[in-house]
Amino acid sequence: MFRKTNFVPVLISVLFIGLIFTGCQQQKQTEAPKTAEPVAVPQTKPATEQMPQTATHPPAQIGKGSTDPTSQASVPTEAKLSLQQGMNYLRTHDYDNAIKEFTVAIQKYPNYDVAYSNRAVAYMQQSKFNKALDDLKKAEEINPNNPTVHYNFVALYSLQKQLDRALDSLDRALELGFNNYDALRTDTDLNNVRKHPEFRKILEKHKVFIMK
Numbered sequence: 001m002f003r004k005t006n007f008v009p010v011l012i013s014v015l016f017i018g019l020i021f022t023g024c025q026q027q028k029q030t031e032a033p034k035t036a037e038p039v040a041v042p043q044t045k046p047a048t049e050q051m052p053q054t055a056t057h058p059p060a061q062i063g064k065g066s067t068d069p070t071s072q073a074s075v076p077t078e079a080k081l082s083l084q085q086g087m088n089y090l091r092t093h094d095y096d097n098a099i100k101e102f103t104v105a106i107q108k109y110p111n112y113d114v115a116y117s118n119r120a121v122a123y124m125q126q127s128k129f130n131k132a133l134d135d136l137k138k139a140e141e142i143n144p145n146n147p148t149v150h151y152n153f154v155a156l157y158s159l160q161k162q163l164d165r166a167l168d169s170l171d172r173a174l175e176l177g178f179n180n181y182d183a184l185r186t187d188t189d190l191n192n193v194r195k196h197p198e199f200r201k202i203l204e205k206h207k208v209f210i211m212k
Contacts, residue, residue, distance in 0.1 A: 072114075079108035083115050086122075095122045113142040117149045124156055124189070132156050147178035155189035166193040167202060174206040185210040 072080075086101030102119035105112055120135035133156060139149045150173035157166035170193070184190065184203070193199055203210065 075109050075112060079105045079112055079115070082108065083112070083118070086115070086118060090118060090122055093125070095125050098122045111142050113139040113146055113149065116142070117146070117152055120152055120156070124152075124159060127159075129156060129160055145176055147173045147176035150176060151178050151180075151183070154193065155187065158190050158193040161192050163193050163196050166190075167196065167198050170199070171202050171205070174202065174208060181208060181210050184208070 082101045082105035086098045086105065089095070089098035089101060099119055099122045102115045102122065105115040106119070109115070116135045116139035120132040120139065123129070123132035123135065136149060136153055136156060139146065140153075143149065150169050153169035154166050154173060157163070157169060
């Protein structure tokens with residue numbers, strides 16, 4: 001004789017366990033692995049390329065290649081101040097006022113070779129070449145070994161297209177130690193003499209090499 005079993009409760013238990021198992025599996029499938037949120041990287045602006053600054057042409061040969069002219073112990077303070085003011089005017093192309101200040105400096109100290117030399121530069125910029133020549137000759141008479149005075153002779157003779165004299169003055173300026181090589185390369189007052197083939201030969205003679 002068959003024993004009567006309680007089949008229904010057993011079936012329900014099996015179904016219940018199956019549902020629990022299926023639910024767990026679905027939960028595992030739906031839970032996607034967490035991924036790290038992308039970190040926003042701050043964008044840096046590319047640095048703008050800076051164009052090289054073009055150096056403006058110096059208005060004149062202001063003490064080029066020489067020591068500070070205002071350091072001369074024998075020069076009165078008033079003369080030094082007038083010289084410095086004249087140089088300031090020279091840099092701003094105010095040649096009339098520059099000449100006035102250099103003249104005051106000379107009046108206060110008649111042997112001021114630097115004042116004569118710079119006044120000559122101001123005259124050159126005004127194309128007053130005879131006055132410039134007189135001042136440079138006076139500066140050379142006072143101090144024949146001032147390399148800047150001879151450099152200013154180069155500029156004057158170049159402007160006048162007296163190239164042989166300009167070359168001689170260049171040789172003398174370098175011999176005395178003139179060392180503002182940037183001026184030799186860029187000073188527009190030297191454009192005429194710079195084209196002469198002897199110009200570079202003189203530079204090489206003194207072991208001076210400049211870029212074109």
